[in-house]
Amino acid sequence: MIRWAGFNRFLPWRASRWPAILCCSAVLAAAGCQKFNLGGSAVIKKGSNVKMHYTLTVDGQVMDSSTGREPLAFVQGSGQIIPGLEAALEGLKTGEKKQVTVAPEQGYGVRDDRAIQKVPKTAFDNAAGLKVGSVVSGQAGNRPFQAVVTAISAKEITLDLNHPLAGKTLNFAIEIVEVKGS
Template sequence: MDIANGKTVSINYTLTVDGKVADSSEGREPLVYVAGSGQIIPGLDGELVGLKKGDKKHVSVAPGNGYGVRDPKAVQKVPRTALEGQPDIKPGSVLQGSVGEQEFQAVITKVGKDDVEIDLNHPLAGKTLEFDVEVVDVQ
């Protein structure tokens, strides 16, 4: 059976970014998703259509079809007092929170005396994503 919109698909994958493995299903259960449902990034979803169980494919996904291009407006300064209670206020630390029902993740990029610079871009925004995929099952 070929992968088509609405089919439940199981894949093993390795994601490489800038020559380094960023994520992999190795040692875990396969990733299961419904084709065409928006559960995985569009650039990967579309490239797997037509494959069947046992097929392997390398897929290169440009930023616009992955996690988007970096938005300079998503880098913001916030008062250090807004982060009171956060255990790790240092560059590279990841903050998670929510505004209303919208959840967000930010990375601290700079720490000043009075303010902290945070980056709300997805960590993989602006990156070309290299996937090596094996189709495990299609239902």
């Protein structure tokens, strides 16, 4: 064993502290610590509680925004937000900003012509008050729905049950406000 008296002056800690450091490392490993992030905030991964601000635009028009409101809060990987946005957030940290483009297949889906339904006017309590573009709510079995009136004839009302953003490419400007746990 070589002993050099000047060695300790090059270390910011004394060599006698190594056993304590190794012991703490072993305790953390035994406790199941999978990731030790020394300098930054938590990273978004499945199970993370996330808060973010966003602005959604479609064809250059702002459709929704959290500006001036509380940030959107959700659990990553739980299906609370559309799949394409959720996938794009994976790995981001608090304070990060990102532009995200989501294709219809990963957003609200492609338009489905089978979701266009003709319903007898007698099915509506307020058929006389409906106009093309009106949004109606209803229930099919135990499932609530919303639809847009697309046509009105003497006996029928045509409803579009597609999501209003179905078939649209979605553009999000997001800012991660908080990431906790996982």
